[in-house]
Amino acid sequence: MAGGMVAGLLERADGEWMARKTLEMVEIKSVTMDEAEMCRYYADALRALGLAVDVREVTPGRNNLYARIPGTGGGPTLALNGHVDTVPIHGAWPPRREGDLIYGRGTTDMKGPMAAVLGAAKALIESGVKLKGDLVISAVVGHEEAVARKDGPRAYIEDLNAGRTKADRILIVEGEEDIWLMSMGSANFVITLTSDKGGTHTNNTPFGENPIRFMGELIGAVNRRQREMDAGDRHPLAGPERIDLGVASAGDLYNRTPTHCTLIGTRRWMPGKTVADITAELDALARPFAEAGRLGFDLKIEQEREPFETPVDDVAVKAVIAAAERVTGATPKVVGRRIVGDANLYVHGTGIPTFYYGASNHTAHADVEWVSVERIRRSAQVYLAAAAAYCGVAE
Template sequence: MQTDDVIDQIDGPWIAQETLRLVEVPSVTLQEQQVCRLYEQQLRDLGLEVQVREVTPGRTNLYACLGGTGGGPTLMLNGHLDTIPNQNQQPVRRDGDLLYGRGTTDMKGGMAAILGAVRGLQRAGVRLRGDLLLTAVVGHEEPEAKKDGPLAMIDDLNQGRITCDRIVIVEGPDALWVMSMGSMVFTITLESERGGTHTQYVAFRDNPLRFLGDALSRIDALQRELDQGLVHPLAGPERIDLGIVQAGDYFNRIPTTCTLTGTRRWAPGRQAETVLAELQSLIDPIARDGGLRARVSMEHQREPFETPPDDPLVEAVAHAHRRVTSSEAEVVGKRIVGDANLYVHGSGIPTIYYGPSNETAHADIENVSIRRLESAARVYALSAMEYCGFE
């Protein structure tokens, strides 16, 4: 069977070698120029046509295509080439089955695994009907980049410069990650019209800090309601969390402005503006009671996404996982957000995640298993065969 040939032709040591080549090149967000050039060469070494899309000078998205014979849908395998900073300067090395270094699991290992998948298809003589796209983006990790690489790719999809029917992001656990909640960073601002003045001239019942406490109590009550409300079967209850409280400038002056900043995560089926309006409704009664001005602002947001379990891509990856691992793929959802949220809502293309692993992503000591890289590459190749069709 051709699937057996493909499995046999996917070579863990080769994938490990290509992973280490990538990891040896530092590529902190906004400093990806050198790794982009290396990955472009790795793609060309496989005989693939590569489209170089400049995002900012020297920083490029890369779009490569393993062309099909025609008559099948197009699948994209996607990931990012940038990493978080390597604060501990951990050395790049191999130790038995593990590869160490910043980016091994997040996510240069996955980017090497898709190279291994294409190489295995080629060496087994498989001719896909649909096209298989391999795309690499910059600007994923650090906020300073403002997701410029993923957003540039969305623009290219919408303008027809590249096309596909489904996307697999080769990041995360070796599971079918098919949904993520929406997420926003919000700030609640309470402002006093009387301005700052000595605390002895204002009763505590009129101090804006008391109403800040009321806001905290209402947020606590909201979380308890969410815990008892509609619970998503994959991601659990919605969440509201706080990380920053700011108020006051001196110990015996009432504050003019009090702020709460946090995150709100919500399930598919609602939009950010609706969730923001609910927060405003939560705070407005407190402001009226205290004679305060209340404003709820949204710093940035990602809408939720969910790809149904009977989607052809989900089924193809599930079948491939079963064939490669002799086990059923876990179907998961998460509260965290990522590029799939952007791709689904920006381009309308159904998207899922399936990665080699993510246990040590952003960890002080980051590593990835060669065995799991090889397994993931096999899953990517067999998924492409089922989804795109082959001859």
């Protein structure tokens, strides 16, 4: 019967084997755009498990990797997804193990989790247990650094849409033993006010006509808009929407009227609205100040990501929650975040429900990065139990 088979499957998750794989991967530096050696390592590790690997070139030497453990048929496909690149290395070298913890750049973000995926695949293959649906492993490059422009995740979306690789659900193996199933949309905005009175002595331009005055009024309006949002609808998991400013710049000398005023910030919004709505809202917020000052006006929207939300009662989400309860003995927290991740891209680019569950990530990008071997092993067990429940076990 399936229950006993799943218990046998979970027992096969070998934490020490996954710890060795994690250390080997962390020994290979794989900063974004320089992932070639790590791609070779991961492809070889999948082949060593007996899997055929589809090597999808993103740029020369930088490859997404897709491998499939075929089911017997009649079940849905679960894709376990993660990235093989890391943030640029500083400190955290050489990698080392101390007891349950492995230290080094990329241990938690996300070579430990990618080792958990290998460990889950190894346990499933060696157990002889057959799932009905396919279990797919997808490893992407180009996640971390803006220079890659998300080329790996975008290539994955192309390949899903073209049928080169399949998924009915995508589980990104990132997280803190919690179910992360919603992120707000996010966009950077650049608002520029320009004045034809600029570049002359301030004595020649009344302050009432100085573009800095209108930039100040616009900043006041941004503050009022945030207070309205704080008092308005709140997402139950992620709280109120946000408008934040990071750069305010104008002028070049204490007694010259500026030609330009620039405000740069971030707008984060709830599911149900799109970047088009947000662009229109920012335009309506800012343009009246330009018009009042007879100033030139420009609004640019950059790095936009639409929001995503996968329902908590989705069949795959429920499978992972039940699997985490079984493995850890506790009900995982369901979380939503204001920050975006690759799920925003996947859901918007493919329509495939996506969410996250991972061993840990709170030391990601930190000076001292580490991962727990026990948590890697547990997460591999969660992936196995979830795949058994979601894909089905063939009798």
